[in-house]
Amino acid sequence: MAKDFSTREENYSEWYNELVYRADLAENSAVRGCMVIKPYGYAIWETMHDVLDKMFKNTGHVNAYFPLFIPKSFFSREAEHVEGFAKECAVVTHYRLKKNEQGDGLIVDPDAKLEEELIVRPTSETIIWDTYKNWIQSYRDLPILCNQWANVVRWEMRTRLFLRTAEFLWQEGHTAHATREEAEAEAQKMIHVYADFAENYMAIPVVLGVKSPNERFAGALDTYCIEAMMQDGKALQAGTSHFLGQNFAKAFNVQFLNKDNKLEYVWATSWGVSTRLMGALIMTHSDDNGLVLPPKLAPIQVAIVPIYKQLEQLAEINAVVEKIQKGLEAQGITVKYDNRDTQKPGWKFHEYEFKGVPVRLAIGARDLENGTIEMARRDTLEKMVIKLDEVQTAVPKMLEEIQINLYNRAKEMRISKTRPVDSWEEFKVEIEKGGFLLAHWDGTPETEQKIKDETKATIRMVPIDGVKEVGKCVYSGKPSQQRVYFARAY
């Protein structure tokens, strides 16, 4: 355990903050609520970007770029959207500074006031649908399947690195369709893409469902989501995909001539994941020794540390490691050989452990004699001695094993924290222990709100194609057709 490093048990929140900072993932900046994503953290995000981007392209999407600013009046166009997004946001009111004649520095030039204020985008439905208006005339122009990678700003009052920041990075897909069915299918397809990414790359098991009306995206008819369970028993929404119906098409008057030559409003979806996923990744797998990364997203998959006394020994080790490194790299594995002599092996071991490097190899003079090397896995901290001529098969096998083990471990954790609850008394007791509570709900926003007010728990999602089971609402006792997922959430 790192010196002065909080354990999860002692203070989960401190543990997270220190981990993000000390593992060189991100830090707070001079601008309230805005983070600096440091190179090591950004390298993870880049891989996430690259994998997701490929998945989007494989499902027929293309990238584009829309303006950072949105005219204020655009937000008022869609009645629900304005409630959800036009409140806490960064407002640009002027376009020039000038020297302060009465003192030092710069002041805002009062003559450079904008006629209409501009909002730094909190999400881009409005500006994009204003653009799509010009792109869509006929059914032949549909579907439009665009995605954009961008920064967005929401003026959050309480911020935490990755989990909730004023500025964050994300992708937002915005699609336009000729029929309701096609748009609904798109929204569902994309939440499955996110689930695939979460499970198979991030090694995070997720539950997939649809949001209750209270938790829906502002302006959506349906919000599909994936939810993950963190080690402290809080849920984290890891991705959402919205079926927007014709709301934005109506708000921005986007109509098309259908095959029967009649004008119809266009059907829409939007979907996004953000740097918040970094928070999910960190909290799902890491431990009291620092970061733990799934091999598929680790910027360094294998770290190699030489152990030597004389420089002569190092030269011999270098020669052996060079071959190992080349062989692993030829297999597409990212390797860092750290033979700096400014740091001791123990320091290096700690460094790569803390930064979550999945596999560490260590090799010394005795290993050279024996034709062996030490391999340590980050997930379980186990060490084993393997033969040098097995390295090229043992390392990739170990990386695969770690990827699977992290997923299984997280899934076991999620399952152990998920249980049915059948009475309100039980609900109130169990929610204090964290995790997902599977409970019956009468389907009304009023009940959902009361449960939230009394316990801070929200409905994380209603399973689609979930087991139908007649029961009684855990709060109101009214009839219910299926259990839903309740939890306290990030």
Place this chain on the structure above:
Amino acid sequence: MAKDFSTREENYSEWYNELVYRADLAENSAVRGCMVIKPYGYAIWETMHDVLDKMFKNTGHVNAYFPLFIPKSFFSREAEHVEGFAKECAVVTHYRLKKNEQGDGLIVDPDAKLEEELIVRPTSETIIWDTYKNWIQSYRDLPILCNQWANVVRWEMRTRLFLRTAEFLWQEGHTAHATREEAEAEAQKMIHVYADFAENYMAIPVVLGVKSPNERFAGALDTYCIEAMMQDGKALQAGTSHFLGQNFAKAFNVQFLNKDNKLEYVWATSWGVSTRLMGALIMTHSDDNGLVLPPKLAPIQVAIVPIYKQLEQLAEINAVVEKIQKGLEAQGITVKYDNRDTQKPGWKFHEYEFKGVPVRLAIGARDLENGTIEMARRDTLEKMVIKLDEVQTAVPKMLEEIQINLYNRAKEMRISKTRPVDSWEEFKVEIEKGGFLLAHWDGTPETEQKIKDETKATIRMVPIDGVKEVGKCVYSGKPSQQRVYFARAY
């Protein structure tokens, strides 16, 4: 030539605007000065991003992300920088909107005024050096070699798609070094990376040099640049790399303990290219038939169009094309087979020609009989009939040839527009014809300013390692050691 499409001769500026719009590269948005980069245009930018990113990584750089907003006071810290960048910019003054009680819509909440205004970054030296302060204590922490891909905003009054927009996309490298020599070498290394990219990927020949003091980046000791010549005789700055000395380190108090345990200020560079390169790409190669793209950056490298009467014929053609496409794709070539029956072959030919697809293949019933296919190259518009069994070698060869031809053609154009000028009378006549004028200059900002005032020409750059040649300033008659490049510029 496309109907209603301006030629370069008729109206170069109109030609450019229409080309950008009609080739689906970009368009103006509802927000003054901010563009929408459309999927086809963005696909080109993505490839530029990917190639450059690899080049940066191969030269030891890593990516990071810094905040969109910069506190107003940061700009006043570096005396020259404030002059250059703090004037026309987007100023965030408030962080909340609220419902208008007196009418419709939303108003800025007067209670949500920021204590200190935030500027949307026009460039990030200030916020980054404020961050580096915490990253650098000792020489062991150096160098820092960071790059960021980001959007920036400069409130330009007259905007043109890609060339000058209020918001644009770019990358900005920001490096920190222990010695002056190392920082200077870095700044020079990166301008060479840009030149390599411009010449070998964009097929744009560039001249490389250093800016005169008047044209230097605000806060730099030296600005290295690459300059390209457009078909209308105007120069375009395609990339800059700045040696910043210790200016930002002093402004943000960034010191390090050197090997002798003494405190020193850190040496800095910054360097960037932007979506402006898209403008250079378009204007360098395109013609009166539309866009012309170098194969290495073309989103579609080969378009294949079937020519058929009955659907039976199409089925036969489809089978042949499938093999061709697979073979080309296996070679890493991007192929689009357009067998839509909603459009005629002529329409498709025009479409891919206008969008600058380097190679077009067309195949009909008679070709099937003869075992041939028609290949057309976009750069020269030549058509040729080749044998079907030669396609897999002929197409990649043609792509290479087009890449080289575009570069050579642009270089010839540049050379034809570059000439020495030895008298002020000649200068005034020649500058009206456009192109680069190689003239002697006395080295003073005053003379440079006067030449600019009288002719709108600026010194584009002073060649580094250029031919030394004693002469007399074309304007003042004072002594000069070398010719410099003058031009009117974008």
